[in-house]
Amino acid sequence: MNARWGDQTRIEAAKELLAKTVDDLNSVPNLEIGLRVYGHQSPITATFQDCNDTKLEVPFAQDNFHQVKARIKSIYAKGTTPIARSLEAAAGDFPDNKSRNIIILITDGLEACDNDPCVIAKKLHDKGVNVTPFVIGLGMDLSYLEKFKCIGSYSDAETKDAFAKVLQNVVSKALLNTTTQINLNDINASPSETDVTMFLYKAGTNELAYTFTHTINKYNNPDTLIIDPAFKYDLVVNTTPKVEKKDIIIVKNTHNTIVVDCPQGYLKARFTNASKPYQIDLRVTQNGETKTLNAQKVGASDKYIVGTYDVEILTLPRIYVTLNINQSTTSYIDIKAPGVLSYSAGRGIVGQVFTKNSNGTWEWVCNLKDNSRRGTWSLQPGQYKIVYRQKNLKSSAYTLEREFRINSNKIASLKL
Secondary structure: OOOEEOOEEHHHHHHHHHHHHHHHHOOOOOOOEEEEEEOOOOOOOOOOOOOOOEEEEEEEEOOOHHHHHHHHHOOOOOOOOOHHHHHHHHHOOOOOOOOOEEEEEEEOOOOOOOOOHHHHHHHHHHOOOOEEEEEEEEOOOHHHHHHHOOOOEEEEEOOHHHHHHHHHHHHHHHHHOOEEEEEEEOOOOOOOOOOOEEEEEEOOOOOEEEEEEOOEOOOOOEOOEOOOOOOEEEEEEOOOOOEEEEEEEOOOOOEEEEEEEOOEEEEEEEEOOOOOOOOOEEEEEEOOOOOOOEEEEOOOEEEEEOEEEEEEEOOOOOEEEEEEEOOOOEEEEEEOOOEEEEEEEEEEEEEEEEEEOOOOOEEEEEEOOOOEEEEEEEEOOEEEEEEEEEOOOOOHHHOEEEEEEEOOOOEEEEEO
16 A cells, blocks of 8 residues: 555555545444454564454444544554454444445455355355455455455446546445446346447436446346436437437436447448548538538548448548448448649639549539649549640630649649
């Protein structure tokens, strides 16, 4: 516990946050707390560790919060880690077996003595001891935390901020016994979608109550959340497009599951023959809609709710595609790499560039910069012509035109 977390040691951070938590618990009705500490009395040496170094520092009692806080401040980490013996002793610390008895075990190390915490946990269970342990591992490898699975619910905290959140969640679970998971279902009604921001507003208002990044936990299930059951909520899942669910009720003293259909797949536009990375954007809308849902780069992959989309690729000339996004697969749009038109003129010109359609007609592509003598344009492969005249010649009779072809990754140079 003496390892450092930034400008504090773990024990200093734990003491600070525990003291704050005790303050927060002071107003909770019908609650008594106690404090048992291990590894704080006998220093560990190269030849000795005191496996009996565990002590009930503050017994359970009403209104002992200030006493617990004061004792927390005076504790220092210097001994070994007798988790099993502390767990067994803690089960006997409770005044009776009729209350809802809960242990919150905080450690940054594994069992260091000869007892197995799993054996002790089983003994307590077999004796009918009504104790629910929560284990918080500080800065521990996640594979080590698996060893606490036999004891009870466990969480990991790699930083002080993470510990603050984990401790708050554990206390909320212990007191409220009200938990929630949000299932983001795929097309097969499996809760496999994840890694998206979720907003929970108080129902019917713009008051944002919770913000979560959806997470699949280490058991491959949607993570368990602590949400106040005193309110109804409107949920916004920030997929593309967003998905909403309104008037959600959180039922007290049970595990709630909120199910939202969010099947998603990927869209990616790519060049088939590019000799270098071209920076071209594309605009995505829902089929038949005009509002832009997303702008992404050609070559990038973005996620969308399963459905039909219209894509405008901002090449010259524009490319328009309608395509379907399917569950957990990537829908590709293949584009030929552009080429370059480079023109120069002896005098300033005005003009426009046109491309030849498959039916032989000509379609406008872009305007030349007014009174320019040179310029470049990235154009898709195809047949083009430039129609122009000198800016200072005031007669349509001076109109000229030049046809040219654009090939991928090539430069077409025109002298006008």
